[in-house]
Amino acid sequence: MGSHVYKKVELVGSSPDSIEAAIENAVEVAGKSLKNMDWFEVIGTRGHIRDGKVAHYQVELKVGFRIEN
Amino acid sequence: MGSHVYKKVELVGSSPDSIEAAIENAVEVAGKSLKNMDWFEVIGTRGHIRDGKVAHYQVELKVGFRIEN
Amino acid sequence: MGSHVYKKVELVGSSPDSIEAAIENAVEVAGKSLKNMDWFEVIGTRGHIRDGKVAHYQVELKVGFRIEN
Amino acid sequence: MGSHVYKKVELVGSSPDSIEAAIENAVEVAGKSLKNMDWFEVIGTRGHIRDGKVAHYQVELKVGFRIEN
Amino acid sequence: MGSHVYKKVELVGSSPDSIEAAIENAVEVAGKSLKNMDWFEVIGTRGHIRDGKVAHYQVELKVGFRIEN
Amino acid sequence: MGSHVYKKVELVGSSPDSIEAAIENAVEVAGKSLKNMDWFEVIGTRGHIRDGKVAHYQVELKVGFRIEN
Amino acid sequence: MGSHVYKKVELVGSSPDSIEAAIENAVEVAGKSLKNMDWFEVIGTRGHIRDGKVAHYQVELKVGFRIEN
Amino acid sequence: MGSHVYKKVELVGSSPDSIEAAIENAVEVAGKSLKNMDWFEVIGTRGHIRDGKVAHYQVELKVGFRIEN
Amino acid sequence: MGSHVYKKVELVGSSPDSIEAAIENAVEVAGKSLKNMDWFEVIGTRGHIRDGKVAHYQVELKVGFRIEN
Amino acid sequence: MGSHVYKKVELVGSSPDSIEAAIENAVEVAGKSLKNMDWFEVIGTRGHIRDGKVAHYQVELKVGFRIEN
Amino acid sequence: MGSHVYKKVELVGSSPDSIEAAIENAVEVAGKSLKNMDWFEVIGTRGHIRDGKVAHYQVELKVGFRIEN
Amino acid sequence: MGSHVYKKVELVGSSPDSIEAAIENAVEVAGKSLKNMDWFEVIGTRGHIRDGKVAHYQVELKVGFRIEN
Structure with a gap:
C-alpha cells in the first residue's frame, strides 16, 4: 500500500x-x-424473504480506494 | 417495518x-x-471437512418474522 | 434469579x-x-427514514422469562 | 451436522x-x-452476591437441536 | 431493498x-x-457533562441511502 | 482534552x-x-419487566472525569 | 434494581x-x-502454566454494588 | 468431539x-x-478489486484438526 | 460538541x-x-512486511469533522 | 515478559x-x-449434549509460549 | 499473579x-x-485535530494493580 | 494476494x-x-509497569505468510 x-x-x-x-x-x-478502487471487506450478510423463499441477498461491504494527492 | x-x-x-x-x-x-418471514441475517459460517475436502457448509442465521397481533 | x-x-x-x-x-x-417476563436487554436501535425524517424507531431486544418447571 | x-x-x-x-x-x-438437543454454547457467566459471597452462578447459553422435517 | x-x-x-x-x-x-435516505442504525450513545449535569446527548449513527444509478 | x-x-x-x-x-x-465530570458513554441498556410492563430502564454507562494533578 | x-x-x-x-x-x-455488592459478570478467563500444568486460574470480573445516596 | x-x-x-x-x-x-482436519470457521471475507471489478475473493478461516496423542 | x-x-x-x-x-x-476536522479514532493497525522487516505501518482511522449547516 | x-x-x-x-x-x-508454555486464555466454552445431558465440555483456548531465540 | x-x-x-x-x-x-501497579491494557486510541494537524494523542487504557489484603 | x-x-x-x-x-x-512473510495485524497492546513506570510494551499481532505449494 x-x-x-x-x-x-x-x-x-x-x-x-x-x-x-x-x-x-x-x-x-x-x-x-470512485476511481482507484483497491479492495473490499464484507461487513455483514442479510437478505429479504418473500413467500417463504430468499428474495434477495444483501451484502454490506466497505470499499477502499486510493486518494490521489 | x-x-x-x-x-x-x-x-x-x-x-x-x-x-x-x-x-x-x-x-x-x-x-x-413460521408465517410472515421477512428477513434473515447471517451470524456465522462454518463447515465440516471430511477426507481433506469441505463436506458441508453450515450457516448460522437469524430469521425475522412479523408477529400477528 | x-x-x-x-x-x-x-x-x-x-x-x-x-x-x-x-x-x-x-x-x-x-x-x-409469554408469562413470567422478567427483564429485557436492548441489542440494537435502528429506524426508517421517510421524506427526510425519522418515520419509525426500531429496537431489537431480548426478553427473558422464567420457565415454569 | x-x-x-x-x-x-x-x-x-x-x-x-x-x-x-x-x-x-x-x-x-x-x-x-426440546428433543434432539445436540450442543450448547456458553454466551456469558454472571451471578448474584449476597452477604459478600457468591449466592448463585448464572450461565447464559445457547442450546442447538435438530429440527425434524 | x-x-x-x-x-x-x-x-x-x-x-x-x-x-x-x-x-x-x-x-x-x-x-x-443526501437524497433517498432510507434507514439509520445507532452505533453509539455518548454525551457531555457540564456542572454535574448532562449537557448534550451525542448519538453516533449510520444513515443508509439509495444510490441512483 | x-x-x-x-x-x-x-x-x-x-x-x-x-x-x-x-x-x-x-x-x-x-x-x-466526583468532581470535574466531563463526558459519559452508554455501554448497555436493559430493564425490568413487572406484570407484563417495563418497570425500570437501566442504563450502564461510563463517566469520564479529569484527575487533578 | x-x-x-x-x-x-x-x-x-x-x-x-x-x-x-x-x-x-x-x-x-x-x-x-465494598458494601452492598449485588452481582458479578465474568469478563475473561485466563491462567498461568508452569512446568506444563495449569498453575492458576485467573478470572477477570466486574462486581456491581449499590451506591448509598 | x-x-x-x-x-x-x-x-x-x-x-x-x-x-x-x-x-x-x-x-x-x-x-x-495437516491430517485429521475436522471443521472450518469463516473469520472474514475480503477481496481485491482491479479495473473496477472483483479480482479475487479472499476468505480468512480457521481450520480445526484432531491432534493425535 | x-x-x-x-x-x-x-x-x-x-x-x-x-x-x-x-x-x-x-x-x-x-x-x-475536509474542513473543520475535529478528532480521529484509530480502528486498526496493520502493516506490510518485506524481506523479513516491517516495510510500512498502516493505520485505519475515522476522522470526524463538523458539518456546516 | x-x-x-x-x-x-x-x-x-x-x-x-x-x-x-x-x-x-x-x-x-x-x-x-511445546516447551516454555507460559499462559492460556479461554476463548469460548461449548459442549455436546447426548440423551438430554451434557456429554462433554469443550473449551477453546489460546496457549502462549516463549520462543527461544 | x-x-x-x-x-x-x-x-x-x-x-x-x-x-x-x-x-x-x-x-x-x-x-x-495507586500502589503496586502491575500492567496496562490499551483499550482505544483517539486524538484531537486542530488546524488540520494532530493536536493530541489520547489513549484509553486499563491499569491493573495488586490489592493488598 | x-x-x-x-x-x-x-x-x-x-x-x-x-x-x-x-x-x-x-x-x-x-x-x-518463517519465509514469505507478507503482512501483520495488531491484535492488542499491553505492557508491564514496574516502579510506577512502563517497563515493557507488549504487542499481540498476527503475521501472515504465503504457503508455498
Whole structure:
C-alpha cells in the first residue's frame, strides 16, 4: 500500500442470485463515481424473504480506494 | 417495518453445495412452522471437512418474522 | 434469579414516537404469549427514514422469562 | 451436522454450586420441551452476591437441536 | 431493498434534550445533501457533562441511502 | 482534552420513566463524589419487566472525569 | 434494581483450584472495602502454566454494588 | 468431539470465482501438511478489486484438526 | 460538541516510520478536502512486511469533522 | 515478559467432567510438542449434549509460549 | 499473579507527542494514588485535530494493580 | 494476494522502547522460522509497569505468510 492514503466507503449491494453477485453489484455501481478502487471487506450478510423463499441477498461491504494527492 | 412487532429465531442450515444453499435450506425448513418471514441475517459460517475436502457448509442465521397481533 | 431457568427471545419493536415506546410495544406484544417476563436487554436501535425524517424507531431486544418447571 | 437444519434457543441456568451445574440445570429443563438437543454454547457467566459471597452462578447459553422435517 | 445499491454515511448528532432529538437532528442535517435516505442504525450513545449535569446527548449513527444509478 | 489525565468509572442508573432519566440519575449520584465530570458513554441498556410492563430502564454507562494533578 | 444507582469495579481473582474459587476469591477481597455488592459478570478467563500444568486460574470480573445516596 | 484435543490454524484462501472456491482452496492446501482436519470457521471475507471489478475473493478461516496423542 | 452535527470518514494512512506518522499522513491528506476536522479514532493497525522487516505501518482511522449547516 | 517473543496456538480441549479438566487436558497434550508454555486464555466454552445431558465440555483456548531465540 | 487479587481502573492519558507518551502520562498520574501497579491494557486510541494537524494523542487504557489484603 | 494460500500465526513481541519496536521485534524473531512473510495485524497492546513506570510494551499481532505449494 506504499505511502498512499486510502479512503473507505460503506455500501450495501443486493442480488436475487448470490452473495458474490451482490458484492459485484455494489462494486460496479461504486465504480461509477470512485476511481482507484483497491479492495473490499464484507461487513455483514442479510437478505429479504418473500413467500417463504430468499428474495434477495444483501451484502454490506466497505470499499477502499486510493486518494490521489 | 411499520408499528408491527417482529420476532427472530436462530437457525443453522447446511448444504454440501454452497453457502446460499445452506441459507435457503434453513429458510425453507423454518417456513414449515413460521408465517410472515421477512428477513434473515447471517451470524456465522462454518463447515465440516471430511477426507481433506469441505463436506458441508453450515450457516448460522437469524430469521425475522412479523408477529400477528 | 434463584435456581430457576430462564429463556430469552429476541424481538424487534417499533414506534413512530420514541425508543422507549418501541421497547414497550415489543414487551406488550410478547406478553400475549409469554408469562413470567422478567427483564429485557436492548441489542440494537435502528429506524426508517421517510421524506427526510425519522418515520419509525426500531429496537431489537431480548426478553427473558422464567420457565415454569 | 449433515443436511439437517438446527434451531438454537437461548437460556439462563443457575446454581449455587458451580458453573457446570448451572449449565446442566439449563440443559435438563430445556430437555423437557426440546428433543434432539445436540450442543450448547456458553454466551456469558454472571451471578448474584449476597452477604459478600457468591449466592448463585448464572450461565447464559445457547442450546442447538435438530429440527425434524 | 430490491437490486438497488445503498451507501451508508456515519454521523454524530447532538441535542440537549433527548437521544431521539439527537438522531433527528443528524438525519435532518444529512438530508440537506443526501437524497433517498432510507434507514439509520445507532452505533453509539455518548454525551457531555457540564456542572454535574448532562449537557448534550451525542448519538453516533449510520444513515443508509439509495444510490441512483 | 489537552494533556490532562482522565479516569472513567462504570455506573448503572435506573428510572421508571426513560433512558435519559436513567442516565441523568446516574450522573447526578456520581456527582456527589466526583468532581470535574466531563463526558459519559452508554455501554448497555436493559430493564425490568413487572406484570407484563417495563418497570425500570437501566442504563450502564461510563463517566469520564479529569484527575487533578 | 429499583431507582438505585450502582457502580461496577473490575477485578481479577486467582486460584490454583478452579474458576469458581478464583471468582469467590475476588468477591471476598472486594467485600473488605465494598458494601452492598449485588452481582458479578465474568469478563475473561485466563491462567498461568508452569512446568506444563495449569498453575492458576485467573478470572477477570466486574462486581456491581449499590451506591448509598 | 470426544475427549480428543484439537488445534486450530488460521488461513487465508483466495479464488477469482467464489467464496466457496476460496475456502476449498485453503482447505486443500492445508491438507498437504495437516491430517485429521475436522471443521472450518469463516473469520472474514475480503477481496481485491482491479479495473473496477472483483479480482479475487479472499476468505480468512480457521481450520480445526484432531491432534493425535 | 454543542448542537452541531458531525460526519466521520474512514481512512487508511501509511508510513515506513511509525504509527503516529501514518495517522498524521492520513489526517494531512484528508485536510485537503475536509474542513473543520475535529478528532480521529484509530480502528486498526496493520502493516506490510518485506524481506523479513516491517516495510510500512498502516493505520485505519475515522476522522470526524463538523458539518456546516 | 521481558524482551522475549511469544507465540500463541489455539486449541480445543474436552472433558466429560468439568471446564477446568477440559483446559488441563488441552494444556497437557500441547505440552508434548511445546516447551516454555507460559499462559492460556479461554476463548469460548461449548459442549455436546447426548440423551438430554451434557456429554462433554469443550473449551477453546489460546496457549502462549516463549520462543527461544 | 499468584493467588493475589487485582483491581483494574480505566484511564485516558494524552500527549501532543506520541501514543507511548500518552500511556506513560496516564501511568505516571495513576501512580500518585495507586500502589503496586502491575500492567496496562490499551483499550482505544483517539486524538484531537486542530488546524488540520494532530493536536493530541489520547489513549484509553486499563491499569491493573495488586490489592493488598 | 493472487490465488495463493496464506497462513497466519499469532505472536507477542515486547520492547522497553516503543510499540513499533515491539512489533519489529516479533517480526524479526518470526522471520527466523518463517519465509514469505507478507503482512501483520495488531491484535492488542499491553505492557508491564514496574516502579510506577512502563517497563515493557507488549504487542499481540498476527503475521501472515504465503504457503508455498
